[in-house]
Structures are given as structure tokens and as C-alpha cells.
Amino acid sequence: MSPFIVILSTGSELTAGRSLDTNSGWIANQLFELGWKVKKFITLPDDPNLILSELQSLQTLAKEKPVLVIMTGGLGPTEDDYTLETVLKLTGKTSYSVEKAKLRLTKIYESRGKEYKDILPNVFRQTFVPEGCKTLDNSVGIAVGFVEVIGENSYLVCMPGVPSEMTEMFKRRLVPELKKLYPRENLLQKTKWLWNIGESLFQNDFIEPNRDEFFKEAEWGVTANRGYIKCIFQSTNQNLLDQIINRLETQYPNIISDDVFSFVHERLLGENLTISVVESCTGGLLGKKLTEQPGSSAYFMGGFLTYSNEMKSQLLGIPSETINSFGAVSEEVAKAMVDGLCLKTGTDFGISITGIAGPDGGSEGKPVGTVCIGIKEPNGETTVFRYVFPGNREAIRENASNTAIFLIYQSLKKRVI
Amino acid sequence: MSPFIVILSTGSELTAGRSLDTNSGWIANQLFELGWKVKKFITLPDDPNLILSELQSLQTLAKEKPVLVIMTGGLGPTEDDYTLETVLKLTGKTSYSVEKAKLRLTKIYESRGKEYKDILPNVFRQTFVPEGCKTLDNSVGIAVGFVEVIGENSYLVCMPGVPSEMTEMFKRRLVPELKKLYPRENLLQKTKWLWNIGESLFQNDFIEPNRDEFFKEAEWGVTANRGYIKCIFQSTNQNLLDQIINRLETQYPNIISDDVFSFVHERLLGENLTISVVESCTGGLLGKKLTEQPGSSAYFMGGFLTYSNEMKSQLLGIPSETINSFGAVSEEVAKAMVDGLCLKTGTDFGISITGIAGPDGGSEGKPVGTVCIGIKEPNGETTVFRYVFPGNREAIRENASNTAIFLIYQSLKKRVI
Incomplete structure (x- = not known):
């Protein structure tokens, strides 16, 4: 039996359009992987009356069917954090300070050379939850999450809105709880x-x-x-x-x-292979992507940003005649870039990207979106691939960088270990 | 008098977390600039019953106070587009095909060598709106938007969910309409x-x-x-x-x-100045940011990614003794990096970034988040700034890159033109 799932996020910055709510989509995605479909997202400003009346409607709905409300935000230390107060009004309960969270907070203060008595009341408030609820520990920040009963088989989950705190709490604390509350076949x-x-x-x-x-x-x-x-x-x-x-x-x-980002990371690490890049139209995006994972310094050495033609010649020694006769976006220049790169860095893999990200610079034979990607493999072979990627400037740059990582994936995949 | 504003977006891809709803935030932001605050976002899957019952609740609410519902999505040609059908059920009206949209669609078909009779029924359906409503022309796609009365001073606006169609329709068609419906002082x-x-x-x-x-x-x-x-x-x-x-x-x-990204872009262009970068912990993110705007090739030349210590020595000639005695993350190395960079590239501005993005690699004196940024200004002066940025790996890297652009901003700001 699946509950009617509502994800409720609060924050005036969200309803003013100043911040994008990424929490609701993330939670929905996680729930989908657990086999649950979300029926509704609601976003409200930090307005205790609006929040209370929404929670009351959801409580009423829970009289008809099992309802699971997953709420994020409003558990912080500022005056516009109303979640706990509103839930107490909804349930008529009192609250208490969770001992474990109090100790954690004290330790954090001590590590900064301060004492328990220095803790500001509004910071301390984050350790409070309604009496008799199930608590969800926060191992990233301070605010404690909790699960409150709002009807038969119906629950209200409150978690902090800070994504790093919420995602950790969701995965480590809430998922095991949900599996107990709504047991189902293993999907x-x-x-x-x-x-x-x-x-x-x-x-x-x-x-x-x-x-x-x-x-x-x-x-x-x-x-x-x-x-x-x-x-x-x-x-x-x-x-x-x-x-x-x-x-x-x-x-x-x-x-x-498969997921090329983690595959490439794991395999380069596992095989002790190194990589360097030379980027033109992506301006550093490929390097940025290759260094997103902690530990990437074991394989990612560095490389060159040769955005201008002068830099292609100056830093990599590509003859300006090559650039002039074939064009900066050409198989020939992509090859010269990756060859020049590997000569300077000596890494096992080398990648070059040169393309037309637009919106200007396209021509009949080379429309906006044309990108040449060169890859030098550990056996010394260099191959250049030519694409025409769709979309705007940002899409083309993302596309080119991701496709470059796919090329590394394919090369690693065919290696016999 | 401001209405109670609700933004309602529909799409199963949204409630499954497969796509992020950027429309609601965008609309809220536009409304905020017009001086209106949004009270609620709602997102529903493509489920006609859920959508109808939500619209009915909003119609009921409109009996108490003026309500403005801005709905996006569900006007397309596929079988899971339910908006028109649901609104007709809500109001009990019939629909008709808007002549102007029909002509436009015919022209589009003709330009592809097809005829009026080739138009598929589900494509043709997009030209329909409820009788007696205010129509909102679509100058990007096919689906016509409309404004339906749902109570005294209360309206339901329906627009396509495709962002390029919606934003154009919002700015060109809806805003003038809203200003007529709810007149107010200029903000x-x-x-x-x-x-x-x-x-x-x-x-x-x-x-x-x-x-x-x-x-x-x-x-x-x-x-x-x-x-x-x-x-x-x-x-x-x-x-x-x-x-x-x-x-x-x-x-x-x-x-x-001010907005440093557009300021730096405009001023570098306007003053014919050039810039290059050398990045360690950001791995290319600064270069990526400096090349986000079309036309950046006029000032951004390129540079180096020296993620490993070997690359710092190999590509820029920084003595390994300097790195060993001060550490790769130090004012000294940041200075050597930017000096080495400008020697190779000869640009007016040079920026170096070296830091500890974490989660590992921190120490007592240099905790995770420590970042040194060197800036060489057009007058030849080099200055190094040291920061400790908060947050996780991603936050630290974003923070460092943005702060580097702020440093360029400050340097440009103090120049006498």
C-alpha cells in the first residue's frame, strides 16, 4: 500500500523565485527509485499562517487515505524559521531538546573556543523536536529532523532545507524509517x-x-x-x-x-592511469568535471586552456598555418592540440576539445554546435571525433565535455585488464 | 489590491524528479519585480483528476478573495496534455480553434512542404481555447495560452510549459494583461x-x-x-x-x-583588455565561468590547469623547492603561478587559484576551504589574497572562482578610464 505523497518545501526565497527548489525534485527522484510516485509538490513562503493552514488541509486529507508529507525548510535559527512552531500548533504538543543534538552543538561550540552558555537561544532552538515523535539525526548540521504522526498510516516528515543536510538525513535516517512505515516488495x-x-x-x-x-x-x-x-x-x-x-x-x-563519471573515476584510479586536457570552446568545463570527485588528483594532472588561436600556437606550438588552413575547429587542429598536450604533460590519456559554442561563429560547413574532440589513448593512438551538438551555448559546452568523458569511458571499457 | 497568487505547474517528469521546474521560480521572480508576491507553488503530475480537483479548490478559494492562478504545462500535443480538457470541465464551457493560430500552424506546415489536411488532430488541438476567454498568442511555438475568469477579480492563466514559449508569452502577452487586471503603482x-x-x-x-x-x-x-x-x-x-x-x-x-559577471565582461571588452588564468583546485571552473558569455573570446585568451604539483613545475617552471617549502596552497605558490602564467601568455590580467577543496587534505594551519588567489593587474602589480571558504567541495570551488571574478571587478572598478 503506497501513501499519497506530498512534498512540501518552505522558503520565501523560493516563492520569490530567488532560489530554485532542488530539494523536492531530488526527494521525488529518490522515492521513485524506491518505487513510490509523488502526487504533489507544494512550495510556500515563510509564512506561519499559510504553512499551518496547508498542514491542516493535509491532516484532513489523511482522514480519507494514508498521506505522507515530506517537508523541508524552516528548521534553521532565523526568525523566519517556523516549522517546529507550526507543527506544535498543529498537534497541540510541546517540544523538548534532543540530548544528542545538544551534546553535538556543545562540542561544535567548544571546538571554536566557546562554551555551552555562549550558545544563542535561536541556535539552541534547532535541537528541539515535538515530544513523542521519531527523531532524525543530523550528521551534517545542527537542526534535528523528525517524523510526526498526522493520521492513520499518515506521517509528516520535517527535515532541514539545506541540501547537504537534507540529502544525508534522507538517505541515512529517513529511508530506513520509511521502509518500516510502508513495507513493500523489494523493487x-x-x-x-x-x-x-x-x-x-x-x-x-x-x-x-x-x-x-x-x-x-x-x-x-x-x-x-x-x-x-x-x-x-x-x-x-x-x-x-x-x-x-x-x-x-x-x-x-x-x-x-553506465554512469561514465563514476566509471572513469574508478577505472583511472584502479589502473593508475593519468589524464590531461586541452580545452578551447569549453574553456575549462571538462577539467572542472574531471576534478569534481574527491581523489581526482590521483589521475588528473592538468593541461591547457587554449581559447584563442594565439594560445594554441604559443602554448602548444601549433603552427598558425595549420590553424589558418583548416580552421581552429577542425580534425587537424584537434589532433595537433592533443598531440601537443601529451608532449608537454606525458599523461596516459589526453583529450582536446575545439568547437563552435555559438551563438555566433557558425558557417555553412561548420554550423554552431560543431565540435571536434581528440583523444590520445595509453597505447599512443590518437583519434578525432566530430559532432554537431544541438542547443544553446551552455548546452553545447556541457554536451562536448560529457561526450569527451564518454570517449574516455569507451576507451577504458575496451581495455583488457 | 494584490491577488493571492498561485503558480501551478503540471508534468509527471517534474513530480518524478526527472526534470527541474524552472518555470515557477522564473515567473515568481518576474512577478516580484512587478511588485507581487507569490503565495504558493503547486506541482502536479499529468493526472486529469488531480489537476481538476486542484483547480476546483482554487475556484472555491476565489470566493473568499481575489485569486490569480498561473498555470504552465499540459497544452502540448501528446496524450498526457490535459490542461484544456480540465479547464473545460471546470467551467462547463466549449472550446474553439483560434483563427490566427490555425493560420500560423498552416504556414508552418506549408514551409515544410505539407498541407493543411496533413495537420494531425492532436497538433491541431493546440490551437483551441475555451470560448469567451482572453487569448495569449504564442510567437515561439503552436499552443495558444489563455486567461479564464474563475471568480470576482480572479483569473486562471494557462500557458505552455516549454520555457522559451512560456517566457515570451509571459513578457509580451501576459504582463500587459496583468497590469490591466490589477492596476498598481510603478515599483x-x-x-x-x-x-x-x-x-x-x-x-x-x-x-x-x-x-x-x-x-x-x-x-x-x-x-x-x-x-x-x-x-x-x-x-x-x-x-x-x-x-x-x-x-x-x-x-x-x-x-x-554590482553583478560582477556582466561588469567584468563589459569592461574587459570596452577597454580591450585580455586575461588568462591558471587553476589548481578549481580545475577549470574559473575559465568556464569567464567563457560563459558569447564574445568572451575577445578578452579570454586561455591559460593552464596545473592540478598536480608536477604540472606546476613542468608547465610554469615553478621550482619544486618553492612548492615543497611553502606548500602547493600558499601565497608564494599562488604568486609564482600567476607570474609564470603571465610570462607565458602576456595578457593584461592574470589570475591564479590554488586551494584545498576537500573533503581531505586539510591541516591545522590550512583547513579545508583555504584558497589563495593571485591577481596580476595591467600595471604589472601582483597581489595574493588568502581565504577560508565554507561549505563542501563544490561550494569551495564555486566560491573561489566567483571571488576571483570579484577581484577582477575590484581592479577594473578602481581604474581611471
Whole structure:
């Protein structure tokens, strides 16, 4: 039995459009992976009356059916944090300070050379929860989360709005709790990525022909990303899931992958391989992506940003005649860039990117979106790939960087270890 | 008289967390600039029953007070687009095809070598609106928007969910309509950025002491970003706004700025200045940020990614003794990096970043978040700044890159043109 799930986020910065609510989507995505569908998102400003009346409606709804409300925000130390106060009004309960959180807060103060008595009342307030509720420890920040009963099989979950605190609390504290509150069959999930293919094409070519055979007993979902779509399949039937993935791999042998970001990270680490990059149109985005994961310093050495033609010549020694005769965006220059790069850095892998990110600079033969990516593999071979990526400047740059990482993935994948 | 504003977006991809709803925040922001505050965001899946019952509740609410519902999504050609059908159920009206939209659609088909009779019924459906409503032309896509009366001084606005269509329709068609429906005084707005200061400190130090004098007749808002907060002030009184900005500049002379990204872009272009970067912990993020705007190739030349110590020595010739004795994250190395950079690139500005992005690598004297930023100015002077930025790896890297751009801003600001 699945509850009617509502995600409620509070924050005047959200309803004023000054911040984007990324929490609700993240939670919905996590719940989807657990096999639950969210029925509604609600976002309210930091207005205790609006929040209370919303919670009252949800409590009324819980008289008809099981309702799960997951609320984020309003547990902080400032005067516009109203969540606890509002929940106490809703339930008529009193609150108490959670001992563990109090100790944690004291230790944090002590580590800064302050004492228990220095703790400001509004900071201390974050350790309070309603009496008799289930508490959710915060291992990142101060504010304690909690689960309050609001009806038969109905619960109100309150968590901080700070994403790093919320996501940690959700995964470590709330998920085990939810599995106890709403036990269900174990749902299995498989995810694969497909590169440079649209959602609707995938649906036409893969989902529709296999609908009767596969998708009566399995759920599917697709998310579009820059350069790839993520295909998610869910079922309680492991065998069916394996069949789906098998057919997918047979149908799309050249554009299928797993999560390339973590694969590349793990394999470069595991094989003690190094990499360097030289970027033109992406201006540093590929380097940024390759250094997002802690520990990337073991394989990512560095490289060059050769945005201008002068820098391509000056830093890498590419003859200006090469650039002039073939154009800065050409297979020839991409090759010269990656060769020049590896000569200077001596890394196992080298990647070069040169392209037209737009909105200007396109021509008949080289429209905006044209990108050449060169890859030098550990065996010394250099290959250059040419693409025309869709979308605006930002999309083209994201697409080019992600595709470069896909090329590294493919090269690593074919290596015999 | 302001209505109670609700923004309602529909889409199963939103409530599944596969796509992020950027429309609601964008609309709220536009409305805020017009002087209106949004009271609630609601997001629903493509479920006609859930949508109808939500619209019915909002219609009921409109019996108590003026309500403005701005709805996006569900006007497209696919089978899960339910908005028109649901609104017709709500009002009991019939629909008709808007002549202008029909003509436009026909022209689009003809331009693709097809005829009127080729138009698929579900595509044609997008030209329909409820009888007797105010229509909102779509100059980007096909689906027509509309404004339906749902009570006294209460309206339901329906617009497509495709951002490019919605934003165009909002600005060109809806805003003039809203100004007629809810006439009000002209609101003025000023925005300033403050660097490396928290929201609550700003509120304590600036808003509270000036509350009586300024903020009875002016609204304020703050958004937190990586490295800076954006302070927004609104009033119908220009003189009061000027006084607020004046006091802000007096109180925070060293950390105040305008939008540094567009300022730096405009000024580097306008003064024909060039810039190059050398990045360690940010791995390319600063270069990426400096090349986000079209036309940045006029000033951004390129530079180096020296993530590893070997690259710092190999590519820039920094003696390994310097790195070993002071540490890779030190004022000395930041200075050597930017000096080495400018020797190789010869640009007017040079920026170096070296820091500890974490989560590991921190020490007593150099905790995680320690970042040294070197800036070489066009007059040849080099200055190094040292920071300890808060947050996780991503936050520290964003913070460092943004702060580097703030340093360029400050240097450009003090130049006499």
C-alpha cells in the first residue's frame, strides 16, 4: 500500500523565485527509485499562517487515505524559521531538546573556543523536536529532523532545507524509517545511459515495440541530460530486468554506457592511469568535471586552456598555418592540440576539445554546435571525433565535455585488464 | 489590491524528479519585480483528476478573495496534455480553434512542404481555447495560452510549459494583461551584491538598524549565492532607494559590487583588455565561468590547469623547492603561478587559484576551504589574497572562482578610464 505523497518545501526565497527548489525534485527522484510516485509538490513562503493552514488541509486529507508529507525548510535559527512552531500548533504538543543534538552543538561550540552558555537561544532552538515523535539525526548540521504522526498510516516528515543536510538525513535516517512505515516488495532497478539520442526516438524505437513483452511488469523512465539520456527500469522481477538490459545493449551497442563519471573515476584510479586536457570552446568545463570527485588528483594532472588561436600556437606550438588552413575547429587542429598536450604533460590519456559554442561563429560547413574532440589513448593512438551538438551555448559546452568523458569511458571499457 | 497568487505547474517528469521546474521560480521572480508576491507553488503530475480537483479548490478559494492562478504545462500535443480538457470541465464551457493560430500552424506546415489536411488532430488541438476567454498568442511555438475568469477579480492563466514559449508569452502577452487586471503603482528595484558575508549577519547589521527608517516604505530580499549574497530593494520611492544604496555603500565599501559577471565582461571588452588564468583546485571552473558569455573570446585568451604539483613545475617552471617549502596552497605558490602564467601568455590580467577543496587534505594551519588567489593587474602589480571558504567541495570551488571574478571587478572598478 503506497501513501499519497506530498512534498512540501518552505522558503520565501523560493516563492520569490530567488532560489530554485532542488530539494523536492531530488526527494521525488529518490522515492521513485524506491518505487513510490509523488502526487504533489507544494512550495510556500515563510509564512506561519499559510504553512499551518496547508498542514491542516493535509491532516484532513489523511482522514480519507494514508498521506505522507515530506517537508523541508524552516528548521534553521532565523526568525523566519517556523516549522517546529507550526507543527506544535498543529498537534497541540510541546517540544523538548534532543540530548544528542545538544551534546553535538556543545562540542561544535567548544571546538571554536566557546562554551555551552555562549550558545544563542535561536541556535539552541534547532535541537528541539515535538515530544513523542521519531527523531532524525543530523550528521551534517545542527537542526534535528523528525517524523510526526498526522493520521492513520499518515506521517509528516520535517527535515532541514539545506541540501547537504537534507540529502544525508534522507538517505541515512529517513529511508530506513520509511521502509518500516510502508513495507513493500523489494523493487529492483537498472539504469543505463544512451548517448546522443532523443527521448522520443528512444520511446518509439525501444519502448513501443517492447511494451507488451516488457512493460506490463516493469516501469520505465527517461531523464534527458546534456549529451545523453538516462534510462531507468524498475521491476520486482530480476530476470525481466536482465532481459530488458540485454535487448537494450543489443539494440544500441555503440551508444550505451553506465554512469561514465563514476566509471572513469574508478577505472583511472584502479589502473593508475593519468589524464590531461586541452580545452578551447569549453574553456575549462571538462577539467572542472574531471576534478569534481574527491581523489581526482590521483589521475588528473592538468593541461591547457587554449581559447584563442594565439594560445594554441604559443602554448602548444601549433603552427598558425595549420590553424589558418583548416580552421581552429577542425580534425587537424584537434589532433595537433592533443598531440601537443601529451608532449608537454606525458599523461596516459589526453583529450582536446575545439568547437563552435555559438551563438555566433557558425558557417555553412561548420554550423554552431560543431565540435571536434581528440583523444590520445595509453597505447599512443590518437583519434578525432566530430559532432554537431544541438542547443544553446551552455548546452553545447556541457554536451562536448560529457561526450569527451564518454570517449574516455569507451576507451577504458575496451581495455583488457 | 494584490491577488493571492498561485503558480501551478503540471508534468509527471517534474513530480518524478526527472526534470527541474524552472518555470515557477522564473515567473515568481518576474512577478516580484512587478511588485507581487507569490503565495504558493503547486506541482502536479499529468493526472486529469488531480489537476481538476486542484483547480476546483482554487475556484472555491476565489470566493473568499481575489485569486490569480498561473498555470504552465499540459497544452502540448501528446496524450498526457490535459490542461484544456480540465479547464473545460471546470467551467462547463466549449472550446474553439483560434483563427490566427490555425493560420500560423498552416504556414508552418506549408514551409515544410505539407498541407493543411496533413495537420494531425492532436497538433491541431493546440490551437483551441475555451470560448469567451482572453487569448495569449504564442510567437515561439503552436499552443495558444489563455486567461479564464474563475471568480470576482480572479483569473486562471494557462500557458505552455516549454520555457522559451512560456517566457515570451509571459513578457509580451501576459504582463500587459496583468497590469490591466490589477492596476498598481510603478515599483522600482535596486540590486547590490555583498561578498563573503552571511544573510543573517547582513540582516542584523543592516536591515534591523534601518528597519524604521527605510523598510516601512521599501521591501528587501536577499539571496545567498556561492561567495556573495544578492540584496534586492524595492520601493515606489526612488529617493528612498537611493538612500538605501548610499548607506549600503558606506557601510560595506570593500565587499559591495554590482553583478560582477556582466561588469567584468563589459569592461574587459570596452577597454580591450585580455586575461588568462591558471587553476589548481578549481580545475577549470574559473575559465568556464569567464567563457560563459558569447564574445568572451575577445578578452579570454586561455591559460593552464596545473592540478598536480608536477604540472606546476613542468608547465610554469615553478621550482619544486618553492612548492615543497611553502606548500602547493600558499601565497608564494599562488604568486609564482600567476607570474609564470603571465610570462607565458602576456595578457593584461592574470589570475591564479590554488586551494584545498576537500573533503581531505586539510591541516591545522590550512583547513579545508583555504584558497589563495593571485591577481596580476595591467600595471604589472601582483597581489595574493588568502581565504577560508565554507561549505563542501563544490561550494569551495564555486566560491573561489566567483571571488576571483570579484577581484577582477575590484581592479577594473578602481581604474581611471
